Amino acid sequence: SAAVATADGSLCATDGIPIVRNISEITQDSFPIPGLSHITVAGALAHGFKEVEIWLETVAPGGGTPIHRHSCEEVFVVLKGSGTLYLASNSHLKYPGTPQEFPIFANSTFHIPVNDVHRVWNTNEHEGLHFLVVISRPPMKAFIYDDWSMPHSAAKLKFPLFWDEKCYHQAPPAKDEL
Amino acid sequence: SAAVATADGSLCATDGIPIVRNISEITQDSFPIPGLSHITVAGALAHGFKEVEIWLETVAPGGGTPIHRHSCEEVFVVLKGSGTLYLASNSHLKYPGTPQEFPIFANSTFHIPVNDVHRVWNTNEHEGLHFLVVISRPPMKAFIYDDWSMPHSAAKLKFPLFWDEKCYHQAPPAKDEL
Ligand SMILES: [Zn+2]
Numbered sequence: 144s145a146a147v148a149t150a151d152g153s154l155c156a157t158d159g160i161p162i163v164r165n166i167s168e169i170t171q172d173s174f175p176i177p178g179l180s181h182i183t184v185a186g187a188l189a190h191g192f193k194e195v196e197i198w199l200e201t202v203a204p205g206g207g208t209p210i211h212r213h214s215c216e217e218v219f220v221v222l223k224g225s226g227t228l229y230l231a232s233n234s235h236l237k238y239p240g241t242p243q244e245f246p247i248f249a250n251s252t253f254h255i256p257v258n259d260v261h262r263v264w265n266t267n268e269h270e271g272l273h274f275l276v277v278i279s280r281p282p283m284k285a286f287i288y289d290d291w292s293m294p295h296s297a298a299k300l301k302f303p304l305f306w307d308e309k310c311y312h313q314a315p316p317a318k319d320e321l
Numbered sequence: 322s323a324a325v326a327t328a329d330g331s332l333c334a335t336d337g338i339p340i341v342r343n344i345s346e347i348t349q350d351s352f353p354i355p356g357l358s359h360i361t362v363a364g365a366l367a368h369g370f371k372e373v374e375i376w377l378e379t380v381a382p383g384g385g386t387p388i389h390r391h392s393c394e395e396v397f398v399v400l401k402g403s404g405t406l407y408l409a410s411n412s413h414l415k416y417p418g419t420p421q422e423f424p425i426f427a428n429s430t431f432h433i434p435v436n437d438v439h440r441v442w443n444t445n446e447h448e449g450l451h452f453l454v455v456i457s458r459p460p461m462k463a464f465i466y467d468d469w470s471m472p473h474s475a476a477k478l479k480f481p482l483f484w485d486e487k488c489y490h491q492a493p494p495a496k497d498e499l
Pocket residue numbers: 211212213217255261
């Protein structure tokens with residue numbers, strides 16, 4: 144029942160999810176991104192959300208996200224650690240080009256302008272980088288680049304994302320409307 | 322310039338906002354909700370976001386949100402403290418009625434089903450309740466109830482929300498599309 148707090152949050156929900164969940168008890172899966180640990184706190188494919196999705200991620204020193212872009216809004220809140228945001232804003236060119244570098248740190252927030260190519264990296268050798276990610280219009284359709292000089296047209300669509308692969312063949316639950 | 326990290330986040334942005342901001346340096350305003358301290362981390366009226374909005378709120382012991390409902394998705398992530406979610410799911414009745422009570426705690430997440438009437442309260446006498454709130458389709462149009470037996474039709478629209486009042490007469494910034 145939705146009235147009971149459980150640790151059921153890692154399922155592919157087709158029948159609603161508990162109202163309250165303990166994030167510590169949500170399963171962290173492993174994915175082919177070295178050093179990245181990911182929890183879907185609130186997901187479209189995983190939990191039936193339609194308009195927002197929230198992730199909790201930890202990146203080990205020397206690790207980070209692929210170079211990628213997407214057309215949704217994306218906002219980060221850094222909870223712990225520090226690192227670097229690499230952001231290529233020249234979307235009018237044929238390829239991202241050399242990105243700008245922004246220091247990120249605990250209690251900072253940053254956003255990714257729609258369709259800008261970016262990567263978040265833990266450039267701190269000593270501690271993990273922990274952050275929350277909020278995206279709009281889930282599930283995310285991400286285009287991944289091998290490097291900053293790969294043409295936009297050659298970037299590869301990764302859909303569903305790694306953590307959504309197990310849920311992709313299940314439709315999200317229908318919701319009651321008032 | 323958007324390339325410089327500044328503490329400029331509390332402005333009503335009409336010309337873009339810095340990519341990285343320090344949440345500690347964003348101004349907390351006071352509002353007529355006793356015990357509630359609010360920071361708009363990423364806002365529609367405040368910063369020009371169109372699809373998601375993120376708040377960081379702290380509620381003093383014995384304080385909380387008004388009883389209210391809204392048609393957007395809303396997800397909470399509790400960072401510190403504990404409290405109670407009051408949630409009335411009987412939206413088919415003419416008034417909310419006695420709500421269910423859910424314990425909430427640090428490292429828990431909870432969501433509010435669309436249009437369900439709810440209140441978040443710090444029922445812990447000893448420490449503040451700190452949480453992040455994510456909403457879809459900002460700015461929020463909230464309907465506020467005096468109590469749980471007030472008819473849905475009598476709930477009062479509060480728009481813009483208290484923290485958006487200073488930005489309401491300024492249009493959000495135009496965004497480039499790729
Ligand atoms: Zn991204």
